[in-house]
Amino acid sequence: MQGHKRALTESDQKALKKSVEAPADHSIHIAAIEGAYDAFIENWELTFREYPDLLTGPENWKQIEKYSDNLQRYLEFIRSKHLKMLESQRQGG
Structure with missing residues (x-):
C-alpha cells in the first residue's frame, strides 16, 4: 500500500543491515567457496592417505x-x- 508505514521487524532490520554491509564484489562469498573447496580437497586427501584401500576396493x-x-x-x-x-x-x- 502506498503511503503505508510500518515498523521494520527485527528480521527485516537484520536482512537490511546484512545487505547494506555486504561487499559489492562478493568477496565474502568467494572466500566461502574457496574455503569449501580447500576443505573438500583436504578431507579427501586425508581420507585417502589414512585409508588407501578406499582407492583399490x-x-x-x-x-x-x-x-x-x-x-x-x-x-x-x-x-x-x-x-x-x-x-x-x-x-x-
Whole structure:
C-alpha cells in the first residue's frame, strides 16, 4: 500500500543491515567457496592417505566414483548456468 508505514521487524532490520554491509564484489562469498573447496580437497586427501584401500576396493571405488561423477555434473551445471547468464546479458535480458 502506498503511503503505508510500518515498523521494520527485527528480521527485516537484520536482512537490511546484512545487505547494506555486504561487499559489492562478493568477496565474502568467494572466500566461502574457496574455503569449501580447500576443505573438500583436504578431507579427501586425508581420507585417502589414512585409508588407501578406499582407492583399490571395488565396492569402495564404486561409491567414490558415484560421488565424483555427481560432483563433476554439478560443476558442469554451474559452468552451464554461468554461460547461459552471460548469453542472456549479451542479448539484453
